[in-house]
Amino acid sequence: MTAIPTHARPHAAPGATTLAVTARVLRQLRHDPRTIVLLLVVPSLLLGLMDALWTGQPQVFDRVGLVMLAIFPFVVMFLVTSIAMLRERTSGTLERLLTTPLPRPALLLGYGAGFGLAAAVQAAVTTAVGFGLLGLETAGPLGWVVLIAMVDAVLGVALGLLCSAFARSEFQAVQFMPVVVLPQVFLCGLLVPREQMAGWLQAISDVLPLTYAVDALQEVGSSSAATGRMGLDLAVVAGGALLALVLAAATLRRRTS
Amino acid sequence: MDAAVTVTDLVVDRGRRRVLHGLSFAVPPGQVTGLLGPSGSGKSTLLRALVGVQVVRSGEVTVLGEPAGSTPLRSRVGYVTQAPSVYADLTVRENARFFAALYGVGAAAADRAVADVGLDDAAGQLVRDLSGGQMGRASLACALLAAPEVLVLDEPTVGLDPLLRVELWNQFHALAATGTTLLVSSHVMDEAGRCDRLLLLREGRLLADSTPAELRVRTGTDDLEEAFLRVVREQRTGVRA
Numbered sequence: 001m002t003a004i005p006t007h008a009r010p011h012a013a014p015g016a017t018t019l020a021v022t023a024r025v026l027r028q029l030r031h032d033p034r035t036i037v038l039l040l041v042v043p044s045l046l047l048g049l050m051d052a053l054w055t056g057q058p059q060v061f062d063r064v065g066l067v068m069l070a071i072f073p074f075v076v077m078f079l080v081t082s083i084a085m086l087r088e089r090t091s092g093t094l095e096r097l098l099t100t101p102l103p104r105p106a107l108l109l110g111y112g113a114g115f116g117l118a119a120a121v122q123a124a125v126t127t128a129v130g131f132g133l134l135g136l137e138t139a140g141p142l143g144w145v146v147l148i149a150m151v152d153a154v155l156g157v158a159l160g161l162l163c164s165a166f167a168r169s170e171f172q173a174v175q176f177m178p179v180v181v182l183p184q185v186f187l188c189g190l191l192v193p194r195e196q197m198a199g200w201l202q203a204i205s206d207v208l209p210l211t212y213a214v215d216a217l218q219e220v221g222s223s224s225a226a227t228g229r230m231g232l233d234l235a236v237v238a239g240g241a242l243l244a245l246v247l248a249a250a251t252l253r254r255r256t257s
Numbered sequence: 258m259d260a261a262v263t264v265t266d267l268v269v270d271r272g273r274r275r276v277l278h279g280l281s282f283a284v285p286p287g288q289v290t291g292l293l294g295p296s297g298s299g300k301s302t303l304l305r306a307l308v309g310v311q312v313v314r315s316g317e318v319t320v321l322g323e324p325a326g327s328t329p330l331r332s333r334v335g336y337v338t339q340a341p342s343v344y345a346d347l348t349v350r351e352n353a354r355f356f357a358a359l360y361g362v363g364a365a366a367a368d369r370a371v372a373d374v375g376l377d378d379a380a381g382q383l384v385r386d387l388s389g390g391q392m393g394r395a396s397l398a399c400a401l402l403a404a405p406e407v408l409v410l411d412e413p414t415v416g417l418d419p420l421l422r423v424e425l426w427n428q429f430h431a432l433a434a435t436g437t438t439l440l441v442s443s444h445v446m447d448e449a450g451r452c453d454r455l456l457l458l459r460e461g462r463l464l465a466d467s468t469p470a471e472l473r474v475r476t477g478t479d480d481l482e483e484a485f486l487r488v489v490r491e492q493r494t495g496v497r498a
Contacts, residue, residue, distance in 0.1 A: 009332050012361030020358035024347070031346045031383060092342035096399075099308045099326070099336045100359045254326065257271055257312040 017102045021110020022117070025084070029118060039080075039122050043072035044129040051134040058135070065136050066221050067190045069126055069145055070213040073119045073153035075181055081115050081160030082173045089164070098254045105249045112157050112245060119153025120146070140220035144230060148220070151237050152213040156181075158244035165251040184210035189218070209240030259322065261286040261407055261438035262307060267316035269302050269461075276302045277461045279316065284440060284454070289433050291452030292442040293485070299461040300442040301339055304411050307440065308336040320407055332360055335405030339412045341392035345385035349376050349395045352384060353402055360403040370402035371395075375424070390417045394425075407438045414443065426451045446482040457488060464488045 012020070029036060047065055054061040088094040097107060123146050130136040138145065163180055167173035187197070187205040194205055205211050216233035260283035269277040276299045284290045292300050305311035306318050309326010318325035320334055343352045349371055357367035371380050374394040379387060384395055397413060410429075414422045426448070429439050433453070441452070449455055450469050457465040457472075465472055465488050469481060476484040476491075 010361040010363075011332065012359060016361065017359050020355055023358075024344070024351075024355045027351055028344060028346045091345070092338040092340050093344060095305075095310050096336060096338055096342040097359075098310055099331060099334065100356065101328075101331045101361070102359045255310055255312045 012101060018106040018110045018113065021102070021107055022114040025111060025114030026117065029114075035080075039076065039118060040125050043068075043076070043122060043126040046072065047126060047130050047134060047136075051136075058137075061134075062137050063221065064190065065130055065134070066138055066145070066217050067188075067214050069123065069130060069149050070152045070210070070217050071185055071188075071190075072126060073123050073149050074156040074210060074213070075177070075185075076122070077115055077119050077153045077156035078160040078163075078181055079174070079177055081111065081157045082164040082167065082176060083170065084115075085111070085161055085164035086167055086170060086173045104252050104254070105245075108161055108245050108248050108252070111161060112154055112241075115157045116150065116154040119157070120150045123149035123153065138221045139224045140222075140230075141226060144220050144226060145217065148213055148216045148230075148234060148237075151234055151241065152210070155209055155213070155237055155241040155244070158241040158248065162244045162248040162251065165248060184208045187211065188214040190214060209237050212236040212240075259286070260284055261321060262440065263317075263319040264307075265317040267303070267306060267318060268314040269299075269306060269311060270314050271302065275461065277306070280461075280463050282456060282463060282466045284438060286438045287433055287436050288453040289429050289439045289441060289451070290454040290456060291449055292440060292456045292458060293446060293449050294444065294458035296444050298458045300444075300458055301411055303458065304336075304409050304440065304442060307409055308334060332403060333406045335400035335403060335408045337396050337400045337408075337410045337413055339415070341384075341389075341396040343384050343392065343396045343399060346383065348381050348383055349387070349398070350380040352395060353398050356399040357402050362403055366402045366404075367398075370398040373401060373428070374398045390421055393417065397425075405437070407440070408432065410439065410441045412442050412444065414445070414448065422448075446485055449481040449485075457485060459489060462492075464492055
């Protein structure tokens with residue numbers, strides 16, 4: 001193996017490193033079939049439980065079940081990503097990656113794409129079970145339900161990547177779930193309609209990205225065609241995910257003490 | 258020929274503790290330089306500074322004429338951490354191909370590196386099913402595949418059986434013969450004799466920077482372990498005087 005002069009050194013094409021990370025994340029999942037089953041089956045089972053809970057009140061299940069299609073992938077992807085990134089940190093692979101030509105944004109985008117893809121499959125399965133088996137009903141197009149759930153999952157991935165930067169152990173990483181995720185679930189308008197919240201709670205709700213995902217799904221629930229509001233909501237969620245990714249890249253330090 | 262690595266007045270603090278106390282040395286190119294010292298002497302911290310992942314308080318670290326850790330260096334410097342830093346839930350081949358993709362060198366280079374470290378037969382096995390020594394070699398393969406000009410190895414021979422250790426050292430010298438600069442840390446003094454040059458580190462201070470032969474002459478003993486002890490004593494009396 002001879003040393004290659006600098007000018008002749010091969011370089012990965014732009015985007016190729018992001019793809020490599022995405023492929024690796026998916027390969028790691030493939031070697032972990034139990035996690036795949038959990039990812040795909042658990043949200044459907046929980047949805048089934050809710051269906052049983054509101055047997056006599058299908059209109060409640062239609063309202064809550066629909067919103068759950070956004071909340072499940074958000075929560076699950078947040079947890080999976082923050083643990084995956086923490087493992088990367090504690091196993092030394094992150095330190096190693098930071099000495100390779102892989103740019104930090106490519107690492108985070110690669111993660112986002114990999115888990116986002118997994119989330120898309122999860123959202124499709126849960127939506128299919130909800131509408132196909134459990135009799136969930138909605139006025140709007142199903143494609144939008146899956147799309148919203150997917151973008152929401154990417155938001156979960158991005159927040160998970162961001163939070164894992166502040167966690168030094170698995171214990172801490174898991175604690176970030178109630179800190180980051182639960183307030184968004186409480187204030188998204190599912191438990192109490194947003195109009196009935198105190199002004200300051202509404203103000204907080206206004207800046208939490210999950211609120212917009214839930215609002216978009218409620219739009220799908222009540223209107224038969226795609227509306228501008230759905231698009232706008234979706235853009236806000238995507239913007240939130242992007243912002244979280246940028247912040248994650250900024251907080252991912254190459255040099256540590 | 259210019260030094261491959263130049264360190265000037267390097268000071269590193271971790272928490273409130275000073276880990277490296279103003280180190281200065283140069284590593285010649287195309288040689289195997291051993292970084293020897295007991296556990297806790299600052300070896301890993303020094304190597305982390307060389308690859309640019311360590312927060313440095315003051316001083317300068319230059320690798321191949323560029324500041325340590327700068328973008329152009331990342332495809333020219335290979336780094337193998339002390340704990341095997343490969344993905345346990347991927348096979349050896351998948352690990353190597355992933356790192357090959359990051360360096361843009363292709364799958365063939367990855368497979369060649371896996372064969373070079375003697376893991377051909379285990380290429381399809383998940384890393385978590387390998388022995389500790391095999392994991393270390395899988396980790397090494399992921400650095401070799403990019404054919405780096407400078408290879409920084411943190412205790413690569415820990416836990417290996419003697420035969421494998423000899424093989425690995427032969428491989429290091431073969432790489433050096435092709436022009437690669439290797440910096441290898443170890444806390445086992447019997448590995449010192451296998452290096453072209455030695456850096457002896459103790460409590461964050463450099464005790465010696467010489468060839469093994471020079472060290473033997475200076476301390477008047479053939480046993481490098483004993484030589485290390487004599488250098489430590491020498492330094493103590495020097496401090497007292």
